[in-house]
Amino acid sequence: MIAEYISVGTEILLGNIVNLNAPFLAEQFAKLGLTAYYQTSVGDNKARINECLDIASQRADIIVLSGGMGRSMDDVTKESVAMFLGKELKDDSIESAEIIPNEFGESSGEIIEDKDKLYVLLPGQFNELKPMFLKYVYPKLANVSKSTIITRTVKIAGISEEETAEKIDALILKNSNPSIFIYPKSGEVHIHVTAKGENQSECERLIQPVIKELKTLIGEYIYTTEDEVSLEQSVAELLMSNDLTVSTVESCTGGMIASRLINVSGISNVLQTCYVTYSDRSKHKILGVKKSTLQKYTAVSKQTCEEMALASGLSLKADVIVSVTGLAGPDSPYPDKKVGLVYIGCNVKGKVDSIECNFVGDRAKIRECATTAALDFMRVCVLRYIYEVKFGVKEK
């Protein structure tokens, strides 16, 4: 079945906002096994919304509209859809419509069936649209598409999209149900495994062996197989469940790792003071990086990074300390070091390890990739520590 998305809002056409609904709905359509060929944005104008409906209804079975709802908008979307379908508007809702409750805002949504087509109206605010879609629209569409579709997301980090594709290419080609799709997400990669079946248990039966094969192929990179778990959450849960306190000492990421950890509620139980030590002076005075190390190897080196993680200058030390130092650009002060070079260190109960990364992109992109890589490296180091403790493997 074919689905098409129309976003209504003059603010989109003026560039006032980034439309977050579009990638969200597109991903949901893919999860539902619905095909999408077009997306359209249009202003708060009934004649033009009508034109979009006319075009979309000729090429899609399911038409999802967002925005142009609520008192301030004069409800242009509802009025346009009602007019287009030749239906009445009663008490602010379209005749024969099924109401979609909005628990986070004022404008409720609507689902209308007309001539074998489904029209779904949702508010424009992403934080309202998202829960409404997931709770009420997704099950409805899964039902309409006449077969049960279930998608499981395998989330990985520490490996690029291209490397992932290389490693699981044969698996992708071998499988059509479930289908496997790779989604790059700033610094990490998500793999969707989508099965179509008669019912939920059939879908799960189809999905399980593929998840198992993924674990065999790229298990070391998988941080979760749960949809709602983020990388920082997976790291935070690992720390919390093992009673490990954590601290960050950051240079080029400048607080972004701490900030990501603080996304996780409950982190306050384990998060100790974090430090942004951007200057050499700061790295020396606060963290205790030796002056000779900074002079001999520079601030962007494996040696400095590991001394940062060691944090001999701190009197109060966390169990886990992650350090980052790198060249985010735009320029490199060192002739032999390129922009994008980043060192990440991790100290778990006194044992320090580090990796060298080379990221590509502008300053913001490099810092973002470094942050994600640091969270993942922390996860790997902590897992290794737990493994050693559990199985009594001797440390080198």
Add this chain to the structure above:
Amino acid sequence: MIAEYISVGTEILLGNIVNLNAPFLAEQFAKLGLTAYYQTSVGDNKARINECLDIASQRADIIVLSGGMGRSMDDVTKESVAMFLGKELKDDSIESAEIIPNEFGESSGEIIEDKDKLYVLLPGQFNELKPMFLKYVYPKLANVSKSTIITRTVKIAGISEEETAEKIDALILKNSNPSIFIYPKSGEVHIHVTAKGENQSECERLIQPVIKELKTLIGEYIYTTEDEVSLEQSVAELLMSNDLTVSTVESCTGGMIASRLINVSGISNVLQTCYVTYSDRSKHKILGVKKSTLQKYTAVSKQTCEEMALASGLSLKADVIVSVTGLAGPDSPYPDKKVGLVYIGCNVKGKVDSIECNFVGDRAKIRECATTAALDFMRVCVLRYIYEVKFGVKEK
């Protein structure tokens, strides 16, 4: 004149990426005085790109396409446009096309004039499209639109979109050339003043009195009247030009202020160690917030915030210390304090001031607004200090 934007890319329809080109181009169209009624996204498919071109060419004078270019894409966009216009493709470019150089990537762009319409082809990568558009396409479109259009951006912070509208409403209504438009940008507000005229100096003559009136009406909130200057840059330049060192002590923003400052290259000259003190223990042990203060007023209070900014526990103190403590949610541990309550403090050479803010939104939004508000409060406090030093006004 009417402009329409078509983004080509299956990755958009699958939800793999957020389309940053769309709001950028929409804003540029508005700056150029071009009207936009629709935006469309379509996959890497020639027949469907052709359909989009057919529809767009019936309703717009200028059609800008992005994406679907480069070797991996088989150049579907160029092939589709050539086919649609009945032109030949020679050496990878469309017959009679003007080439747009790409200094940051491999795929060059093209501008083709056909039957009084202009087709602009650009690569899909935002960091390539943006400089190409600004350097080569913007001047061309400004020329085509037959009058000179100049937009000046007045950037303000510390005031909401609604309050801004209220304060400058009369000015907006009074002026049609230049036109005045308010753009909310996460935590700050941009005001575009756009003039149409015979030439640049006429436009500037029209714009200047409006900028002056804006300075009279909302001068205290304006941090720059330059397009390319960000809030963190304006703060950083103020600090650097006055030889003031800076440090952040952050709770709910968790390093986001430090991270924003580190966006500015050259900040290393003034940025001292920054601290993320998320727990009460951290606030007490590291910053020297009194235990009694934390007990009596809690961590989210004016008193704690000001003691954080005072940072009596730090041996090495920066000239300017900005502090943030607040409730980012999802829940509030205090029955009398609501999620969104944030205190921001600023210490300039020992003099501490603070403000109370109440933000609305989810955890991410509240943290983002708090970060922007803190940067702006720092700006205001530093300006006040400089003013006092310069004019010898006595401190209270």
